[in-house]
Every structure is written in C-alpha cells, then in structure tokens.
Amino acid sequence: MSEEQHPILNQLEQIQQDALAVLETAVDEAGITAWRSAHLGRTSPVMTVFSQMGQFPKELRPLVGQRANQVKLALEAALAEQAERVRQAELAQKLAAETLDVTLPGRPQTLGRLHPITQTLREIYRVMGEMGFQVYRARDVETDDYNFTLLNIPPHHPARDMWDTYYMTTPGMVLRTHTSPGQIRAMREYAPDPIRVILPGMCYRYEQVSARSEIQFNQVELLAVGKGITFGDLKGTLTDFARRMFGQNVRTRLRPSYFPFTEPSAEMDVECFVCGGKGCQVCKSSGWLEILGCGMVHPKVLENGGYDPREFTGFAAGMGPERITMLRHRIDDIRYFWSDDVRFLEQF
Amino acid sequence: MKVVLSWLKDYVDIDLSLEELARLLTRIGLEVEEVHSIGLPYPDDSVTGMKSDGHQEFKFNGLAWAPDKIVVAQIDEVMPHPNADRLVLCRLKDGVDEYVVLTGAPNLFEYKGRGPLPQPLKVAYAREGARIYDGHAEGLVLTTLKRAKIRGVESFSMVCSEKELGISEEHEGIMLLPPDAPTGTPLVDYLGDAVYEVSILPNMIRNACMLGVAREIAAALGKPLRKPVHSLPVTGAPLEGQVAIEITDPNLNPRFVLGLVRDVRPMPSPDWVQRRLKLAGMRPINSIVDATNYVMLEIGQPLHAFDYDVLVERAGGKAPTIITLDNVERQLDPYTILVTDTAGALSLAGVMGGLESEVTDRTRTVLLEGACWNFINIRRTISAQRLSSEAAYRFSRGVHPSLSQWGVELGMDRIAGWSGGSIAAGLVDAYPLPAVDPVVEITVEDIHRLLGIDLDLNLAAELLKRLEFICRMDEDRLLVQTPPHRLDIGTGVTGKADIIEEIARMVGYDQIPATRLSSSLPPQRGNAALEREEKLRDILARLGLQEVITYRLTAPEREERLAPLDGEYMALQNPIAPDRRVMRRSLLAALLEVAERNIRLRERLALFEIGPVFIPQPDGDLPAEPTRLAIFMAGQRDLPAWDGASPTRLDFYDLKGIVEAMLAGLHISGAVYELAVDARFHPGKCASIVVNGSQLGVFGELHPAVQRRWDLGDAPALCADLDADALLACLPDRRETLPVPAYPAILEDIAVIVDEAIPASRVADLIRQTGGKLVVDVRLFDVFRGDQIGSGKKSLAYSLTYQSMEGTLTDRETAQVRNRIVRRLEQELGAKLRGE
C-alpha cells in the first residue's frame, strides 16, 4: 500500500462528513426524502464514486469500492436513525395535538339497580342460606285463623293488641300482620320432616303513614323445627347472623320479651353500629338497636303445625329489612322505600 | 308504667345505682324505656360532670342535686322587699348559717310581713354554684347560680320550684316541703328518687304495680320481699247484712268483694302519698280516691269506692244507660257488664264508675269494691265505648281473683288511715268461680330440651320459689304450683314452656350458652319460583332498568285511569285512607304513578316492578295472588352528554329490544309477537307475546288518550304488562350449548321488496326455514320505503350468516342456498330481489 493516500479516499471521507453535517436539518418527511436523493440518490457524491470507479488506478479500486460502500452504509444507517427520529417527533406532535380535557365528564351510561329492600332481602337470604335456611314464601291475604288463632292468639286475646290489623270485607280474612302464618303453612307442608326456613314477605299495619311507620312493610322470619333444637341454638344462630349482617365484632344481647307464638320469648338488641354503643340519635341514646324478636316455638303452635311438642322443639325469629336498611344507611324516613323517588333509589 | 324507686324500696332492699337497676329490669323482661332521675346521680350526666365508660345503655333525664349545694332549709320569716312589690325577702336557715334570700314566689306572699312564722316553712334551697334548671326559660335550660344584685339586694342563692329542680314542669311558686323535713339535710337524701318508665309485656300484667316489679327485683337479686300489710284495727259494726251480692254470670265476674268504712272525712292525702301518686303519673284527688289508686299501683288490684249513702237513697227504675265519671251518657251493648244496685246501673264493671255514686267531699260512708272481671269482656267494652282507664288496662289483661280480697282489705286500711273513720268488720265476698292455679310438672330433661342447659331441679325450684311458685319434689319431677297472683301460666306442655321461660329469665338469658344448630339438616328444598324471579330481576337491572316497589294497597279509581274496571277487588273493611282501600289488581297502574312522580327528574326513565296482584275468588276462597311484571320506559334513548349529539326518543323497538334481551337472558326462545288490540295501548304499536302457546302479556306504546291521564310529558310512554308466572314457567329446566364453529362463516346481504302488509317476521321466518341448518343467523339491518321501490312497498335488507359445522362452505354452496331462498320469497310472498 502506498504511503500516500489517493485523494479519492480523503474525498470519500469528506463526502460522509458533508452528508452527515446536513442530516440534522432534515426534520420532516420531505427533508428526509430530499436528503436521501441528495446523498444516496443516483447522482449523489458517494454513488458517483461508484459509477466513476474506472477512473481510479486498478490496484486502488478494491479499496475505493470498499470505502465507498462503508460510506454508503454509514449514510443509510444515519438516515434510518434520523427518519425514525422524525417519525417519533411527528407522532408526538400529532398526539400532543389530540390532547383531551380528561376532566370532562364521560358519556353517561345507564346502570340498572335493584330496590334497596331487594338488596337487603338477598343479603339475609344469603347469610341464612349458608346456615341451611331456605326461602319459603306465603300469601299476603290470609285467614284470621292462620294469622292469629293458629299462632296461639285467640279472638279477643289481649295479645291481639300487639298488631294493628287490616280486615278484609270478606269475613275471616285479614292482611297478614306478620309472616308468621307462613310458619303454620310451612309446618303443615313439611311435617314430620325437620324444618329450616326463612319466611320473607310484605306485611301490613293499620296505622297512619309517617316517617317512622308504614302501612306495608317487609318482614323476614326464621323458623327451625326439629328434635333437640334449644334456646342455646337460637342464641347461637342469631349471634352468627348478627355478626354476618352487622360486623364480626358486634355485641348482641337477648332480653325477655313476649310473643304469643313463642315461649320463652326474647328480643335481640345489637350494639349500635353507628356510635359503637356510646349513645347517639339513631339508637335514641340507648347504645342498642332493637333488631329482632324471637323465641322457642310455642307448643300449641307446633301442635297446630302438625308436630308433637313432646317430641319436637323449634325456634322462630322475625326482623324488618326496612329497619335494618334504615339503620345501616342512616335513612330517617321510612316513606322513602315505597315512594320510589329515583333520587333515593339511585343511591343504592 | 312509671315505677317509683322509693316506693319499690318499701318492698325490697335495692342497693344498686340507677343504671344497674335499669340493666337488671331490662334483663328480666321489664324493659326500661327511660329513667327520670329526681336528684340522684346517673352516668354521663352533664350536670354532675360524671362520665360513663363510653357505653350508655339507657336514656336518662332529670337533674342530679349536688349534696353540698342543694339542701333542705327553713324560712323563719317572709319580709317585704323595700323596692319591689313582686319580690319578697326570706329569712332563711340552711343548717349552717342564716341568710336573707330574695324570691318572687307567689305562694310566699301570704306570709309577707307577718313577722316570725310560728311554724317555719321547709323549702329546697340552692346555694351559690348549684346547677339547676332556669325556671323562666322555655324547656329545660341548665344554669349555675352566681352572685348577682337584684334591685339593690345581693343575691347568691335561691329557694327552688319543682321545675328548677327537674321534678316537674311546675313553676308557679316554690316547692314547699313537709314540716318535718330536716333542715340542713342534702335534698337528695331527703327527696332523691327516680321514676323508671317500664314497658309491661302483655303476659306480665302482674307487674303493672310496684309490688310486682319489686317481686321481680327481689327474685333476681335473691333478696326477701316485704309485702304490704294492713294494720289498722277493725272497729266498726259488721258489714254482714248491710249489702248482698248477686252475680248473674260467674264467667264474666268470678269474684266480687265489698268492704265498708264509716265516718270518713275526705281530705287531701298525706304529702308522701300525693308525691308517689304524681311520680307514678296519677293526679291526687282526695284521700279516698287516692287510696283506691294507691292500692292499684301498689298490688295491681283496681278498686272502686262508692258513696254508700247515695246507694241507699237511690230509687227508681233501671236505666238502660249509665253516666260515667267523665260525664258521658253511655249506651250499652249486650255484653257490657254493669255493676248495679236495686235502683239500676252503678258502674261499667272494671272500666269506669258511674257519676251518681261517685265519692265526693261530702261522702261519709265508703263501700269499697274489689272484683275480678272476664278480661275479654272488658276488652270488648273498652273498644265499644272507646273508653279506657287504669283499671280497664289491668282488667283487660287479667287480674287474679285472689287479689280482690287483699285489695279491699288494704284499701279500707288506707282509707281509714288517711281519711279517718272506722272499718266495718268482715267483708261480703261472692266468689262463685274460684281460680284454679295450675300445677306443672318439670323434669331435668324438659329444661334441657328447651334451653339446652343442665339445671339441677333443686336449683330450679329455688329460682321459682323467689317468684312465689310453690315447688315440691316428687322423685325426679318438680311439681310447680302457680302463685295466686298470676294468670299467665298454662297447663300441660304449654305450662312446661311457661315455667321454663320463668326459669330462663331467672337464670338470665345471658347465662345460657350460645350453641350452633346440631340437629340434622332437613332435606334441602330449593325455591325455584323465587330463584327464577330473582334471575328476572337481575336481567332487567342488567338491561339498565331501575327496580321499584310500590304499595299493594290502592283505590279502584287509581287503577281506572289505566283501564275501565274489570272485576271485583279485595277490599279492606277498615282502610286507613280512602285512597288505599283495596288490594291492587294492576301492577302497571301502580308503576305509572311512580313514573309520573319521576318523569321530570330524569331525561330517560326506565323502571320495572315484579310483584303480586290480588284477584278475588268465588265461594269465600282466599284471593289468587299472581305475580306480574310491569315495565315503563320513556325519554331519550341515550343520556344527553356535553358534545351535543342530537337526542332521539325511546320508541316501541327499544322496549321490544328489552323484551327480546330479557327472553334471551332467560333462555326462552320461540317467542311469537303479534299486533295486539288492547285499549290501554296505541292501536298500531302494541304487541302480544306468546311462547309455546302461553300468553305472556302485551307491551307497546301507551295510547295517547290514556297517557294524558298522568302527567307523563309528551314523549311516548312505553309499557309492558306481563304475566311473570307464565313468563318464568317458560324457563327451560336445562339447556344444551352448541360448539363454537370450527370453520369460517360467510356473510351475505339480501334486500327484498315486499308489500307493506307483509310482516317482517314472515320474511325472516321463510329465510330461516328455507336456509335450514346452513343459515345460522338472519338479521334485519335496513327497512326502506321510497319512490324508487313504489308506493305500498317496502324494502327489507337482511344480513345472512352461512355456516356449516362440517367444513368451509364454497361460493357455489352458498349461492345454491341463496337462490332457493330468493325463489321461495318470490313464490310465497311475491317478493322482488332489490337491485335486479
């Protein structure tokens, strides 16, 4: 190899430097195209070297060819890089131009919802269902017999004062005042099998509608009948239920009460979950919330249902889903439930 | 019932705080609704600054009196105020010192300027710093006594009214204490008390008296009970021969006891009697009436005092009516029990006395009645006469006949003690129907069976004896006899349950361990009807509809807005309001009322309800209660957004889409829709749904004339009125899935022109029939009418999906099918392929 370099080699060097020096100015698609034809096109300096290969000394040609090729490849690589940069920049610019105000509201969609009482009922079904209680439904219009007499509430009995009853014009028919007539219906249907059912349903009360009182309201009763069912079982079942519905650590208390169809009878209070038992408006400063009435099924009721009370025992409990819903969601007016204002319903 | 603490302490020693006693009462079934403290401290009291441990179990009110700030004092002289007519100055001693105290109490004015009083007046005196209620403020406002100058006289303490002490609302003058009140004693020690508002359960009427509550407390605490005694000597001539009793129906009046007190002088009762009556919520009247009320509150036996001399003087025919103490002349029903004498009616037995024989200030001889009445009859009288009383409240729940005699004996004692007079020897007692107090047999197994605890019978007997049950062991059985003051214990298995309840109460419900049900799980039965109904609710909610629940009580005219009455209603005998007097027959009518209330609140309203309607049945049978589904939709198809897309209204096809999706969700196929005639709906926009021959109901656009009857705006109201029972009966019990196709589908459009009269469903049905297995989907995507296709014609464009499970279809295969379809449409419907 000669000591002295042939000028073409320096020239190639220069071609590469010159081309790369102006590549930066190609900042868009058009610039890239123009640069490509100027520096890699057929008439571009590097390509011209290829086409004029014959002008160089024979022994030099391989070297020139090799170097020219290197320059071409370098330019192509640089071009590809720059073209990619330009594409990225252009995309970024385009996307920037598309920027939205993400704080604008989305297009409204319609979400259908279930009535709050349906939701509460389902929760009760689910919790009790896991304990083996299944839903048994009965009718709204009942006979006086099923609603009262068979439940150990004979005509004119003082206990009838506990219910404000709607009577139908058809003699002997009433609007059920509780779901307890379903106890008799379930027992008569299931006897002598053991029973674990919950009885939900709309009940009726002869009373002026007010924030605290409705003419129609739901009730859910539990009924378990079998051999060896005790008051302890009643306590255990209801305590479990309260934990599931109102919180794992909720305290409950059972105090004696009276219902004609249970004996012993009790009222279950749950520690106020609004104030944690300190006393507030919701619990009327008592720290406790009355949640349900319960007791061991009265022997006469068992008998009326077709079970021998010397052989079978059972327990029953009744609660109001509206009251539970009101307590849990701080609803202070029971009339919301059946007035069906969407501004109320859409909160559930 | 108002239970007075100091009164209870006559019968049982109570060494509990107010809160502890409230807890005890509630634990044994005497639920405490409220505690009114008269001077005694209670937890979380903003007055004393006492704080509870964070758990407040009862509602307290009233004022706690600081022992060093509020004391008994005596006024020795009442002097005029130098500068004010309406104020006086009292020279007062509080056991420590003497002060001059300023007051405006009108009841002191009579002593003004009389010099030193021969007998000092005893008053409640509040020293500086005492916390009391402001007597002049509306309601109860706490205030602390501070030093002040009133009309030139320095004042730093005061004599108090009942209101200022939180005893009552009374603020007309200061409270005067009995002359023997010890000066200097803390007022709380002398007068401190509490009133428990206790709710008496229907089977616990025996506890509607102080002794009853005291008995329960004594039993719970295991302390002795001191029963009230009568102590005055009998000094008068015997009653025998002066009166006779004739009971016409022992079932209505099992017992009637009379006693006589002669030479009485009715006067105001002693202070402590009046105070107790007032605390218990009764108004003191005179020493005779007060005595009867006192005994009733004491042991639960209502008494009635007659003016014996009036009875003797009465003459004349029997009146069919009676004028009662409240001065109302009452017409009587055949079942009303009257106490009569030979001259006619004296009182409505067990409810209210007659005006004529009422005890007055002039009464000198009192004939005292203590009786027992049939509680059912008393109840009927109360409701027929719309009249109640403290006596009727007790009698209507059952008073044991043994109390008649004791009540009269105690009553005579109290009358003679407070009114003077002499008690006649002996009683006249008619007791034709003696009470049988049940004897119940209890075993260890009985207790275990019901309560799940093992309790030694001797221990059970011990607990029952505290409640005065008479217990006797007979080998391994306990024989329990009901004490003669309660009627709530039954016989046989009922009696066992009754007695075991008493045992449980005494053991304490909180002492019975909670267990988990261990009896075998019954055969599990699903509730298919409910599960299907809930599934339907979920599907409709998923489709964007809001569930509502409406009143099941309505009025015929409310439903008549939707359609003329068609059939009878289940009607209420005693509706609370005329617009809720029958059970609904139409769910849709109720839903439209909800829609009306909400229509202006939302741009788009979509509601549904699933619930029963009530259809009377012949022959006095209970009504049918079929379940219906009602849907209401109106307003904009899409909720309006901010980008101004032009709103379109919901129409028939939106509702139909909901119906179709609902059926699809339920996996019900083969629904047939036909134009239906229903007066409630637009005659051209109403369809019936039939599935497998079963009528499911109708849906469509409400008839404009019908829609106008509600305020529903002008957008079309889309409604469905469906038979939910029939709908859910169509649910398949089980269904199979199809494999996902392994080969590509071929899509092709066909547009045909047919006569306007031909329903689209016929065209689609024919395409499906003809296409057979290879045409898996037929979807209408365009309906076009216009000049190009001629009047009376429409173009229906369908997108067909060809697919085979066996392989990829070729163009030739699909073309064959397509040609068959087109030929069939041409032949059967006179269709023309569009674009040819």
Ligand SMILES: [Zn+2]
């Ligand atoms: Zn609370």
